[in-house]
Amino acid sequence: MSGTTKNRDGHGRLGSVLSGLAVAVGFLLFLGGLAGGALLYRPYTVPTGSMAPTLDVGSKLLAQRIDGDEVRRGDVVVFEDPLWGQATMVKRVVGVGGDTVACCGTDGRLTVNGAPIEEPYLPTGTAGPARASTEDFTATVPADGLFLLGDDRITSLDSRTHLDDAAQGSVPRSAVVARVDAVAWPLPGGLVDRPAAFAALPGGTSDPGPVTLLLTAVAAGTALILGGAAYGPLATRPRGRGKSAGEKVKA
Template sequence: MSGTGQDSDGHGRLGSMLSGLAVAVGCVLFLGGFAWGAVVYRPYTVPTESMTPTVNAGDRVLAQRVDGDEVRRGDVVVFTDRQWGDMPMVKRVVGTGGDKIACCDKDGRLTVNGIPVDEPYLRGSGPASVNDFTAEVPKGQLFLLGDDRTVSLDSRVHLEDGGHGSVPRSAVQARVDAVAWPLGGMIGRPRAFAALPGGVSSAGPLRLQLGAMGVGVLLILGGAVYGPIAARSKRNRRTKAATGAR
Protein backbone atom coordinates (compact mmCIF):
# COMPACT_ATOMS: atom_id res chain seq x y z
CA MET A 1 0.00 0.00 0.00
CA SER A 2 2.77 2.44 0.88
CA GLY A 3 4.58 1.82 -2.40
CA THR A 4 1.39 2.27 -4.38
CA GLY A 5 0.72 5.60 -2.69
CA GLN A 6 4.24 6.83 -3.41
CA ASP A 7 3.96 5.81 -7.09
CA SER A 8 0.62 7.60 -7.31
CA ASP A 9 2.08 10.77 -5.78
CA GLY A 10 5.03 10.57 -8.17
CA HIS A 11 2.77 10.23 -11.19
CA GLY A 12 0.67 13.11 -9.89
CA ARG A 13 3.67 15.41 -9.50
CA LEU A 14 4.96 14.47 -12.97
CA GLY A 15 1.54 15.11 -14.46
CA SER A 16 1.35 18.52 -12.81
CA MET A 17 4.81 19.41 -14.07
CA LEU A 18 3.98 18.37 -17.65
CA SER A 19 0.68 20.23 -17.51
CA GLY A 20 2.34 23.40 -16.26
CA LEU A 21 5.14 23.09 -18.83
CA ALA A 22 2.65 22.67 -21.69
CA VAL A 23 0.73 25.77 -20.59
CA ALA A 24 3.94 27.79 -20.19
CA VAL A 25 5.31 26.80 -23.61
CA GLY A 26 1.89 27.40 -25.15
CA CYS A 27 1.76 30.91 -23.71
CA VAL A 28 5.25 31.67 -25.04
CA LEU A 29 4.32 30.45 -28.54
CA PHE A 30 0.96 32.23 -28.62
CA LEU A 31 2.16 35.55 -27.21
CA GLY A 32 5.40 35.38 -29.17
CA GLY A 33 3.58 34.74 -32.44
CA PHE A 34 1.09 37.52 -31.69
CA ALA A 35 3.82 40.02 -30.78
CA TRP A 36 5.87 39.07 -33.84
CA GLY A 37 2.83 39.57 -36.05
CA ALA A 38 2.05 42.95 -34.46
CA VAL A 39 5.58 44.14 -35.22
CA VAL A 40 5.76 42.82 -38.80
CA TYR A 41 2.17 43.34 -39.97
CA ARG A 42 -0.38 46.09 -39.82
CA PRO A 43 -4.08 46.03 -40.81
CA TYR A 44 -5.56 48.15 -43.59
CA THR A 45 -9.07 48.65 -44.87
CA VAL A 46 -9.33 48.51 -48.66
CA PRO A 47 -11.03 51.75 -49.77
CA THR A 48 -12.30 50.88 -53.28
CA GLU A 49 -13.40 48.05 -55.60
CA SER A 50 -10.33 48.46 -57.83
CA MET A 51 -8.68 45.25 -56.54
CA THR A 52 -11.75 43.02 -56.86
CA PRO A 53 -11.85 40.01 -56.84
CA THR A 54 -8.54 39.68 -54.96
CA VAL A 55 -9.75 42.05 -52.25
CA ASN A 56 -13.02 43.94 -52.06
CA ALA A 57 -13.94 47.38 -50.82
CA GLY A 58 -14.17 47.33 -47.02
CA ASP A 59 -12.03 44.19 -46.61
CA ARG A 60 -9.52 44.23 -43.76
CA VAL A 61 -6.15 43.03 -44.98
CA LEU A 62 -2.89 42.19 -43.24
CA ALA A 63 0.08 43.88 -44.89
CA GLN A 64 3.72 43.21 -44.09
CA ARG A 65 5.78 46.31 -43.44
CA VAL A 66 8.44 46.32 -46.14
CA ASP A 67 10.87 48.71 -47.71
CA GLY A 68 10.02 49.72 -51.26
CA ASP A 69 13.26 48.16 -52.50
CA GLU A 70 11.93 44.72 -51.50
CA VAL A 71 8.89 44.94 -53.78
CA ARG A 72 8.71 42.70 -56.87
CA ARG A 73 6.32 42.37 -59.79
CA GLY A 74 3.03 40.76 -58.83
CA ASP A 75 3.03 42.14 -55.26
CA VAL A 76 -0.14 43.77 -53.97
CA VAL A 77 1.07 46.83 -52.11
CA VAL A 78 -0.21 49.63 -49.92
CA PHE A 79 1.25 53.00 -50.91
CA THR A 80 0.69 56.72 -50.53
CA ASP A 81 1.59 59.22 -53.23
CA ARG A 82 0.69 62.90 -53.44
CA GLN A 83 -0.11 62.65 -57.16
CA TRP A 84 -2.60 59.85 -56.44
CA GLY A 85 -4.54 61.71 -53.74
CA ASP A 86 -2.14 61.49 -50.80
CA MET A 87 -4.07 58.66 -49.12
CA PRO A 88 -3.29 54.94 -48.66
CA MET A 89 -4.18 52.96 -51.77
CA VAL A 90 -3.94 49.27 -52.70
CA LYS A 91 -2.75 48.20 -56.18
CA ARG A 92 -0.73 45.46 -57.84
CA VAL A 93 2.82 46.02 -59.10
CA VAL A 94 3.13 44.96 -62.76
CA GLY A 95 6.34 46.77 -63.67
CA THR A 96 9.55 47.96 -62.02
CA GLY A 97 12.30 50.37 -63.04
CA GLY A 98 13.47 49.79 -66.61
CA ASP A 99 10.45 47.72 -67.68
CA LYS A 100 8.48 48.39 -70.84
CA ILE A 101 4.79 47.77 -70.16
CA ALA A 102 2.29 47.40 -73.00
CA CYS A 103 -1.26 46.26 -73.48
CA CYS A 104 -2.71 44.51 -75.11
CA ASP A 105 -1.22 41.78 -77.33
CA LYS A 106 -3.32 39.86 -79.86
CA ASP A 107 -4.63 37.63 -77.05
CA GLY A 108 -5.60 40.59 -74.87
CA ARG A 109 -2.71 40.11 -72.43
CA LEU A 110 -0.42 42.56 -70.67
CA THR A 111 3.22 42.34 -71.78
CA VAL A 112 6.32 43.16 -69.74
CA ASN A 113 9.43 43.69 -71.86
CA GLY A 114 7.63 41.94 -74.70
CA ILE A 115 6.77 38.88 -72.60
CA PRO A 116 3.00 38.20 -72.28
CA VAL A 117 1.75 37.76 -68.72
CA ASP A 118 -1.21 35.55 -67.81
CA GLU A 119 -3.19 37.21 -65.02
CA PRO A 120 -5.72 34.75 -63.55
CA TYR A 121 -6.49 37.16 -60.71
CA LEU A 122 -8.21 39.67 -63.02
CA ARG A 123 -11.93 40.26 -62.78
CA GLY A 124 -13.78 39.08 -65.86
CA SER A 125 -12.59 37.29 -68.98
CA GLY A 126 -11.93 40.28 -71.23
CA PRO A 127 -8.61 41.87 -72.17
CA ALA A 128 -6.11 42.94 -69.51
CA SER A 129 -7.06 46.57 -70.12
CA VAL A 130 -10.08 48.21 -71.73
CA ASN A 131 -7.71 50.79 -73.26
CA ASP A 132 -4.42 50.06 -75.01
CA PHE A 133 -1.34 51.73 -73.54
CA THR A 134 2.45 51.61 -73.44
CA ALA A 135 4.81 52.88 -70.77
CA GLU A 136 8.46 52.83 -69.76
CA VAL A 137 9.01 52.65 -66.02
CA PRO A 138 11.74 55.00 -64.75
CA LYS A 139 14.46 53.68 -62.46
CA GLY A 140 13.33 53.46 -58.83
CA GLN A 141 9.65 53.55 -59.82
CA LEU A 142 6.74 51.08 -59.86
CA PHE A 143 3.91 50.72 -62.39
CA LEU A 144 0.67 49.84 -60.60
CA LEU A 145 -2.65 48.45 -61.83
CA GLY A 146 -5.85 47.32 -60.12
CA ASP A 147 -7.21 43.80 -60.62
CA ASP A 148 -10.56 45.19 -61.81
CA ARG A 149 -9.23 47.04 -64.83
CA THR A 150 -12.68 48.34 -65.80
CA VAL A 151 -12.96 50.62 -62.74
CA SER A 152 -9.44 50.98 -61.35
CA LEU A 153 -7.89 54.46 -61.41
CA ASP A 154 -4.25 53.44 -61.64
CA SER A 155 -1.04 54.09 -63.56
CA ARG A 156 -2.97 54.15 -66.85
CA VAL A 157 -4.85 57.26 -65.73
CA HIS A 158 -1.65 59.03 -64.78
CA LEU A 159 -0.18 58.22 -68.19
CA GLU A 160 -3.01 60.28 -69.64
CA ASP A 161 -1.94 63.17 -67.41
CA GLY A 162 1.29 63.35 -69.38
CA GLY A 163 3.49 61.57 -66.83
CA HIS A 164 5.07 58.13 -66.73
CA GLY A 165 2.21 56.83 -64.59
CA SER A 166 4.41 55.25 -61.94
CA VAL A 167 5.15 55.96 -58.28
CA PRO A 168 8.50 55.90 -56.44
CA ARG A 169 9.40 52.77 -54.49
CA SER A 170 9.64 54.98 -51.40
CA ALA A 171 5.86 55.48 -51.58
CA VAL A 172 5.28 51.82 -50.62
CA GLN A 173 4.37 51.22 -46.99
CA ALA A 174 3.51 47.52 -46.94
CA ARG A 175 2.85 44.37 -48.99
CA VAL A 176 -0.54 42.64 -48.61
CA ASP A 177 -0.27 38.98 -47.55
CA ALA A 178 -3.81 38.04 -46.52
CA VAL A 179 -7.43 39.10 -46.21
CA ALA A 180 -8.19 39.05 -42.49
CA TRP A 181 -11.89 39.96 -42.61
CA PRO A 182 -14.06 38.61 -44.01
CA LEU A 183 -11.86 35.52 -43.92
CA GLY A 184 -10.37 35.31 -47.39
CA GLY A 185 -7.09 33.49 -46.91
CA MET A 186 -3.59 34.19 -48.15
CA ILE A 187 -2.73 36.27 -51.22
CA GLY A 188 -0.11 34.36 -53.19
CA ARG A 189 2.58 35.54 -55.57
CA PRO A 190 1.53 35.23 -59.27
CA ARG A 191 3.45 32.52 -61.10
CA ALA A 192 3.51 34.45 -64.38
CA PHE A 193 5.87 37.07 -62.96
CA ALA A 194 8.21 34.42 -61.54
CA ALA A 195 9.67 33.80 -65.02
CA LEU A 196 10.74 37.44 -65.40
CA PRO A 197 14.15 38.72 -64.22
CA GLY A 198 14.09 39.35 -60.48
CA GLY A 199 11.34 36.80 -59.90
CA VAL A 200 8.68 37.32 -57.27
CA SER A 201 8.80 38.13 -53.57
CA SER A 202 9.28 35.33 -51.07
CA ALA A 203 6.32 34.50 -48.87
CA GLY A 204 5.92 36.55 -45.70
CA PRO A 205 6.13 35.06 -42.20
CA LEU A 206 2.37 35.15 -41.58
CA ARG A 207 1.84 31.38 -41.92
CA LEU A 208 4.65 30.71 -39.43
CA GLN A 209 3.21 33.24 -36.99
CA LEU A 210 -0.28 31.78 -37.24
CA GLY A 211 1.17 28.28 -36.87
CA ALA A 212 3.01 29.26 -33.68
CA MET A 213 -0.15 30.80 -32.25
CA GLY A 214 -2.20 27.72 -33.18
CA VAL A 215 0.26 25.32 -31.54
CA GLY A 216 0.34 27.61 -28.52
CA VAL A 217 -3.45 27.48 -28.15
CA LEU A 218 -3.41 23.66 -28.41
CA LEU A 219 -0.72 23.36 -25.75
CA ILE A 220 -2.54 25.75 -23.41
CA LEU A 221 -5.83 23.88 -23.80
CA GLY A 222 -4.11 20.49 -23.57
CA GLY A 223 -2.22 21.46 -20.43
CA ALA A 224 -5.31 22.97 -18.83
CA VAL A 225 -7.39 19.86 -19.55
CA TYR A 226 -4.68 17.40 -18.50
CA GLY A 227 -4.56 18.74 -14.94
CA PRO A 228 -8.17 17.89 -13.97
CA ILE A 229 -7.99 14.56 -15.82
CA ALA A 230 -4.81 13.57 -13.98
CA ALA A 231 -6.32 14.60 -10.64
CA ARG A 232 -9.47 12.56 -11.27
CA SER A 233 -7.38 9.56 -12.32
CA LYS A 234 -5.38 9.87 -9.10
CA ARG A 235 -8.55 9.95 -6.99
CA ASN A 236 -9.90 6.89 -8.81
CA ARG A 237 -6.69 4.95 -8.13
CA ARG A 238 -6.82 5.86 -4.46
CA THR A 239 -10.46 4.81 -4.24
CA LYS A 240 -9.73 1.46 -5.87
CA ALA A 241 -6.74 0.92 -3.59
CA ALA A 242 -8.83 1.67 -0.51
CA THR A 243 -11.60 -0.63 -1.70
CA GLY A 244 -9.11 -3.43 -2.36
CA ALA A 245 -7.65 -3.05 1.11
CA ARG A 246 -11.02 -3.84 2.65
Protein backbone atom coordinates (compact mmCIF):
# COMPACT_ATOMS: atom_id res chain seq x y z
CA MET A 1 0.00 0.00 0.00
CA SER A 2 2.77 2.43 0.79
CA GLY A 3 4.08 2.12 -2.78
CA THR A 4 0.63 2.91 -4.20
CA THR A 5 0.21 5.94 -1.93
CA LYS A 6 3.64 7.24 -2.85
CA ASN A 7 2.86 6.85 -6.54
CA ARG A 8 -0.38 8.76 -6.23
CA ASP A 9 1.27 11.52 -4.20
CA GLY A 10 3.99 11.82 -6.84
CA HIS A 11 1.49 12.23 -9.64
CA GLY A 12 -0.42 14.74 -7.52
CA ARG A 13 2.67 16.85 -6.89
CA LEU A 14 3.62 16.75 -10.59
CA GLY A 15 0.09 17.73 -11.56
CA SER A 16 0.14 20.64 -9.12
CA VAL A 17 3.47 21.88 -10.50
CA LEU A 18 2.24 21.67 -14.08
CA SER A 19 -1.03 23.36 -13.11
CA GLY A 20 0.81 26.24 -11.47
CA LEU A 21 3.16 26.54 -14.44
CA ALA A 22 0.21 26.67 -16.87
CA VAL A 23 -1.43 29.44 -14.84
CA ALA A 24 1.83 31.42 -14.63
CA VAL A 25 2.50 31.14 -18.36
CA GLY A 26 -1.14 31.97 -19.03
CA PHE A 27 -0.90 35.18 -17.02
CA LEU A 28 2.29 36.17 -18.87
CA LEU A 29 0.64 35.65 -22.26
CA PHE A 30 -2.60 37.33 -21.22
CA LEU A 31 -0.98 40.39 -19.66
CA GLY A 32 1.67 40.58 -22.41
CA GLY A 33 -1.01 40.57 -25.09
CA LEU A 34 -3.01 43.27 -23.33
CA ALA A 35 0.06 45.42 -22.65
CA GLY A 36 1.27 45.10 -26.25
CA GLY A 37 -2.18 45.98 -27.52
CA ALA A 38 -2.37 49.06 -25.29
CA LEU A 39 1.03 50.28 -26.48
CA LEU A 40 0.61 49.60 -30.19
CA TYR A 41 -3.12 50.06 -30.74
CA ARG A 42 -5.88 52.49 -29.97
CA PRO A 43 -9.57 51.56 -29.85
CA TYR A 44 -11.88 53.50 -32.13
CA THR A 45 -15.64 53.51 -32.69
CA VAL A 46 -16.95 54.28 -36.19
CA PRO A 47 -19.25 57.31 -35.85
CA THR A 48 -20.91 57.34 -39.30
CA GLY A 49 -21.77 55.06 -42.21
CA SER A 50 -19.28 56.67 -44.60
CA MET A 51 -17.06 53.56 -44.61
CA ALA A 52 -19.84 51.01 -45.13
CA PRO A 53 -19.88 48.18 -45.99
CA THR A 54 -16.27 47.77 -44.82
CA LEU A 55 -16.97 49.42 -41.45
CA ASP A 56 -20.50 49.76 -40.13
CA VAL A 57 -21.71 52.48 -37.77
CA GLY A 58 -20.75 51.61 -34.20
CA SER A 59 -18.07 49.08 -35.17
CA LYS A 60 -15.23 48.77 -32.66
CA LEU A 61 -11.84 48.99 -34.34
CA LEU A 62 -8.25 48.23 -33.44
CA ALA A 63 -6.14 50.93 -35.06
CA GLN A 64 -2.35 50.68 -34.91
CA ARG A 65 -0.50 53.80 -33.78
CA ILE A 66 1.77 54.61 -36.73
CA ASP A 67 3.63 57.51 -38.25
CA GLY A 68 2.08 59.07 -41.34
CA ASP A 69 5.15 58.10 -43.39
CA GLU A 70 4.11 54.42 -43.06
CA VAL A 71 0.75 54.93 -44.80
CA ARG A 72 0.22 53.28 -48.18
CA ARG A 73 -2.58 53.34 -50.75
CA GLY A 74 -5.50 51.17 -49.70
CA ASP A 75 -4.98 51.76 -45.97
CA VAL A 76 -7.95 52.75 -43.85
CA VAL A 77 -6.66 55.45 -41.52
CA VAL A 78 -7.81 57.47 -38.54
CA PHE A 79 -6.84 61.13 -38.87
CA GLU A 80 -7.44 64.59 -37.48
CA ASP A 81 -7.25 67.67 -39.69
CA PRO A 82 -8.46 71.08 -38.45
CA LEU A 83 -9.49 72.01 -42.01
CA TRP A 84 -11.94 69.08 -41.94
CA GLY A 85 -13.32 70.05 -38.53
CA GLN A 86 -12.35 68.99 -35.03
CA ALA A 87 -13.69 65.43 -35.27
CA THR A 88 -11.51 62.34 -35.54
CA MET A 89 -12.33 60.72 -38.88
CA VAL A 90 -11.74 57.42 -40.67
CA LYS A 91 -11.32 57.11 -44.47
CA ARG A 92 -9.47 55.04 -47.06
CA VAL A 93 -6.27 56.32 -48.69
CA VAL A 94 -6.58 56.16 -52.49
CA GLY A 95 -3.75 58.49 -53.45
CA VAL A 96 -0.37 59.59 -52.08
CA GLY A 97 2.00 62.46 -52.87
CA GLY A 98 2.47 62.96 -56.61
CA ASP A 99 -0.54 60.86 -57.64
CA THR A 100 -3.27 62.06 -59.96
CA VAL A 101 -6.59 60.67 -58.74
CA ALA A 102 -9.54 60.90 -61.12
CA CYS A 103 -13.04 59.64 -61.66
CA CYS A 104 -14.47 58.23 -63.53
CA GLY A 105 -12.91 56.06 -66.24
CA THR A 106 -14.91 54.65 -69.12
CA ASP A 107 -16.09 51.79 -66.90
CA GLY A 108 -16.91 54.04 -63.93
CA ARG A 109 -13.82 53.08 -61.95
CA LEU A 110 -11.48 55.30 -60.00
CA THR A 111 -8.10 55.84 -61.66
CA VAL A 112 -4.74 56.53 -60.02
CA ASN A 113 -2.12 57.85 -62.45
CA GLY A 114 -4.34 56.56 -65.26
CA ALA A 115 -4.54 53.00 -63.87
CA PRO A 116 -8.11 51.82 -63.13
CA ILE A 117 -8.63 50.60 -59.58
CA GLU A 118 -10.85 47.62 -58.79
CA GLU A 119 -12.62 48.41 -55.52
CA PRO A 120 -14.39 45.27 -54.25
CA TYR A 121 -16.11 47.10 -51.39
CA LEU A 122 -18.22 49.24 -53.75
CA PRO A 123 -21.80 48.00 -54.31
CA THR A 124 -22.66 45.95 -57.37
CA GLY A 125 -26.06 46.17 -59.07
CA THR A 126 -27.72 44.45 -61.99
CA ALA A 127 -25.86 46.75 -64.38
CA GLY A 128 -22.47 45.93 -62.79
CA PRO A 129 -20.29 47.75 -60.23
CA ALA A 130 -21.44 51.18 -59.11
CA ARG A 131 -19.53 54.27 -60.22
CA ALA A 132 -16.60 55.03 -57.97
CA SER A 133 -17.98 58.53 -57.45
CA THR A 134 -21.30 60.20 -58.05
CA GLU A 135 -19.48 63.21 -59.46
CA ASP A 136 -16.47 63.47 -61.79
CA PHE A 137 -13.24 64.97 -60.46
CA THR A 138 -9.49 65.13 -60.99
CA ALA A 139 -7.00 66.00 -58.27
CA THR A 140 -3.23 66.03 -57.94
CA VAL A 141 -1.97 65.02 -54.51
CA PRO A 142 0.74 67.34 -53.14
CA ALA A 143 3.99 65.95 -51.72
CA ASP A 144 3.48 64.37 -48.28
CA GLY A 145 -0.28 64.48 -48.86
CA LEU A 146 -2.99 61.80 -48.84
CA PHE A 147 -6.19 61.71 -50.86
CA LEU A 148 -8.97 60.07 -48.85
CA LEU A 149 -12.35 58.62 -49.80
CA GLY A 150 -15.04 56.82 -47.84
CA ASP A 151 -16.12 53.40 -49.08
CA ASP A 152 -19.73 54.61 -49.25
CA ARG A 153 -19.25 57.12 -52.03
CA ILE A 154 -22.83 58.44 -51.80
CA THR A 155 -22.84 59.56 -48.15
CA SER A 156 -19.15 60.11 -47.45
CA LEU A 157 -17.85 63.64 -46.95
CA ASP A 158 -14.22 63.19 -47.97
CA SER A 159 -11.50 64.67 -50.19
CA ARG A 160 -14.07 65.34 -52.91
CA THR A 161 -15.78 67.81 -50.57
CA HIS A 162 -12.53 69.78 -50.24
CA LEU A 163 -11.39 69.85 -53.88
CA ASP A 164 -11.47 73.66 -53.88
CA ASP A 165 -8.97 73.82 -50.99
CA ALA A 166 -5.35 74.69 -51.72
CA ALA A 167 -4.36 71.02 -51.28
CA GLN A 168 -7.15 69.85 -53.64
CA GLY A 169 -8.79 67.80 -50.91
CA SER A 170 -5.64 66.13 -49.58
CA VAL A 171 -4.59 66.02 -45.94
CA PRO A 172 -0.95 65.97 -44.74
CA ARG A 173 0.52 62.64 -43.68
CA SER A 174 1.14 64.18 -40.26
CA ALA A 175 -2.65 64.27 -39.72
CA VAL A 176 -2.76 60.45 -39.48
CA VAL A 177 -2.88 59.10 -35.93
CA ALA A 178 -3.51 55.40 -36.61
CA ARG A 179 -4.15 52.76 -39.27
CA VAL A 180 -7.12 50.41 -38.92
CA ASP A 181 -5.92 46.81 -38.80
CA ALA A 182 -8.96 44.91 -37.54
CA VAL A 183 -12.62 45.03 -36.54
CA ALA A 184 -13.06 43.81 -32.96
CA TRP A 185 -16.84 44.15 -32.87
CA PRO A 186 -19.32 43.05 -34.11
CA LEU A 187 -18.13 39.45 -34.23
CA PRO A 188 -16.62 37.66 -36.04
CA GLY A 189 -14.65 40.83 -36.87
CA GLY A 190 -11.36 40.21 -38.64
CA LEU A 191 -8.57 41.99 -40.46
CA VAL A 192 -9.29 44.91 -42.79
CA ASP A 193 -8.12 43.93 -46.27
CA ARG A 194 -5.99 46.03 -48.59
CA PRO A 195 -7.42 45.83 -52.15
CA ALA A 196 -5.15 43.98 -54.56
CA ALA A 197 -5.40 46.76 -57.16
CA PHE A 198 -3.47 49.12 -54.86
CA ALA A 199 -0.79 46.47 -54.31
CA ALA A 200 0.02 46.58 -58.04
CA LEU A 201 0.93 50.29 -57.88
CA PRO A 202 4.46 51.52 -57.02
CA GLY A 203 5.06 51.32 -53.29
CA GLY A 204 2.58 48.48 -52.85
CA THR A 205 0.39 48.15 -49.78
CA SER A 206 1.17 47.96 -46.08
CA ASP A 207 1.16 44.82 -43.96
CA PRO A 208 -1.08 44.51 -40.89
CA GLY A 209 0.58 45.03 -37.53
CA PRO A 210 0.88 42.32 -34.85
CA VAL A 211 -2.82 42.41 -33.97
CA THR A 212 -3.34 38.71 -34.75
CA LEU A 213 -0.34 37.70 -32.63
CA LEU A 214 -1.52 39.83 -29.70
CA LEU A 215 -5.09 38.49 -29.82
CA THR A 216 -3.75 34.93 -30.04
CA ALA A 217 -1.60 35.55 -26.96
CA VAL A 218 -4.61 36.82 -25.00
CA ALA A 219 -6.76 33.86 -26.06
CA ALA A 220 -4.03 31.29 -25.33
CA GLY A 221 -3.32 32.90 -21.96
CA THR A 222 -6.99 32.77 -21.02
CA ALA A 223 -7.17 29.07 -21.95
CA LEU A 224 -4.07 28.22 -19.87
CA ILE A 225 -5.32 30.15 -16.85
CA LEU A 226 -8.71 28.47 -16.92
CA GLY A 227 -7.24 25.02 -17.61
CA GLY A 228 -4.61 25.30 -14.89
CA ALA A 229 -7.09 26.66 -12.33
CA ALA A 230 -9.54 23.84 -13.10
CA TYR A 231 -6.95 21.11 -12.45
CA GLY A 232 -7.07 21.41 -8.64
CA PRO A 233 -10.81 20.79 -8.16
CA LEU A 234 -10.76 18.00 -10.75
CA ALA A 235 -7.73 16.28 -9.21
CA THR A 236 -9.16 16.29 -5.67
CA ARG A 237 -12.66 15.18 -6.67
CA PRO A 238 -13.56 11.83 -5.04
CA ARG A 239 -13.31 8.93 -7.47
CA GLY A 240 -15.70 6.54 -5.69
CA ARG A 241 -15.47 4.48 -2.50
CA GLY A 242 -12.72 1.93 -2.27
CA LYS A 243 -12.33 -0.82 0.34
CA SER A 244 -11.08 0.41 3.69
CA ALA A 245 -7.94 -1.09 5.17
CA GLY A 246 -9.91 -2.93 7.84
CA GLU A 247 -12.62 -4.35 5.57
CA LYS A 248 -12.65 -8.13 5.35
CA VAL A 249 -12.65 -9.76 1.94
CA LYS A 250 -14.16 -13.17 1.51
CA ALA A 251 -11.97 -15.74 -0.12
